[in-house]
Amino acid sequence: MSLEIESDVPLLALNTFGIDASAWSLVRVRSARDVRQVVDHPQWGRAPKFILGGGSNVLFTGDIRDALVVKMEVQGLRVLEDDAHSTLIEVGAGEPWHGVVTWTLAQGFAGLENLALIPGTAGAAPVQNIGAYGLELSDRLESVDLVDFVTGRSATLPAAHCRFGYRDSIFKRELAGKSAITSIRLRLPKPWAPVAGYADVARWLQREGVDEPSPQAIFDAVCAIRRSKLPDPAQWGNAGSFFKNPVVNRTIRNEILEEHPDIVSYPLDDGTYKLAAAWMIAACGWKGQHLGKAGVHEQQPLVLVNRGGASGAEIMALAHAIQDSVRRKFGLSLETEPVLV
Numbered sequence: 001m002s003l004e005i006e007s008d009v010p011l012l013a014l015n016t017f018g019i020d021a022s023a024w025s026l027v028r029v030r031s032a033r034d035v036r037q038v039v040d041h042p043q044w045g046r047a048p049k050f051i052l053g054g055g056s057n058v059l060f061t062g063d064i065r066d067a068l069v070v071k072m073e074v075q076g077l078r079v080l081e082d083d084a085h086s087t088l089i090e091v092g093a094g095e096p097w098h099g100v101v102t103w104t105l106a107q108g109f110a111g112l113e114n115l116a117l118i119p120g121t122a123g124a125a126p127v128q129n130i131g132a133y134g135l136e137l138s139d140r141l142e143s144v145d146l147v148d149f150v151t152g153r154s155a156t157l158p159a160a161h162c163r164f165g166y167r168d169s170i171f172k173r174e175l176a177g178k179s180a181i182t183s184i185r186l187r188l189p190k191p192w193a194p195v196a197g198y199a200d201v202a203r204w205l206q207r208e209g210v211d212e213p214s215p216q217a218i219f220d221a222v223c224a225i226r227r228s229k230l231p232d233p234a235q236w237g238n239a240g241s242f243f244k245n246p247v248v249n250r251t252i253r254n255e256i257l258e259e260h261p262d263i264v265s266y267p268l269d270d271g272t273y274k275l276a277a278a279w280m281i282a283a284c285g286w287k288g289q290h291l292g293k294a295g296v297h298e299q300q301p302l303v304l305v306n307r308g309g310a311s312g313a314e315i316m317a318l319a320h321a322i323q324d325s326v327r328r329k330f331g332l333s334l335e336t337e338p339v340l341v
Ligand code: EPU
Pocket: 131, 132, 133, 134, 200, 229, 239, 240, 241, 242, 243, 244, 245, 264, 276, 277, 278, 279, 280, 282, 287, 298, 299, 300, 301, 302, 337
């Protein structure tokens, strides 16, 4: 069956920021074979492509005119291996991530619970190396299947070749726009050990009187914390954290600390420090503020929200104003986290 290339597709329902843009051309792909057909397409094969998953980590700054939007809809969830040491799961790139977490838990396979309620699809998860509450996707990812946009060939990339970093991977850099992730494999180690050190999680478990947390208890903690801090996109359009937490060396951290002794920072394994951007944005007075239809979330100032009918340009105007304030007060540049299109 040949693929249908749709024209003038509204993107409003396809992005969690709730931006009213449109795609001049869009194709839905349900298998690696579909992606190969796109690559072989006489008109669209060579066109630039933008892959759209759940639309939860993207800000549309206007209509997408020059690129073919490839809407990733590859489905499927299956167990490939299950032995005494680990369980290996294969997931279609179009599966909603939170569904993957709940499915594995329901099957009795623990290990993804810290990543509960992260919006978006499984295929987008490696792109920004999703992470929350002490766990990153790279801690569980085994490999990724891709289709190359030039050759149409399929390949499997092991996790060690994905160049994972903090909200970073080869898919955001060298491979950006060059291939489509069609499925991912996750390895869940046994015996399961809780990751419960993140302050918010530890506090929640203590308050609930849980001494030896089960996977379900951690799942419940993470869901409760996220629901209390992060806006529901159904109510307030958003793409999660709009900025990354800056990572600085010890000297810079100490200099900032001298002037701002209360700043929240976390030591990383390599001797650098992650500074809490939420704290800095709040310290600049932006918490709960807005510029027109673009707002700063009250409970988590790292999240910018669409207060209703904002354009991508309005969100960016607020983002630039925040970046200016933080630069002036702390001498640091905040990097944006979602993909800007
Ligand atoms: N903070 C403030 N004021 C606030 C809110 C937070 O000072 O109003 C400080 C607090 O001291 C807190 C610190 O900021 O200890 C960190 O806050 P939080 O635990 O919410 O984490 P975050 O660093 O702001 C990151 C991720 C989130 C992820 C959480 C939990 C990034 C860019 N964001 O936020 O990921 O859910 O940790 O692990 O790394 C996302 O990427 O879209 C996302 C939501």
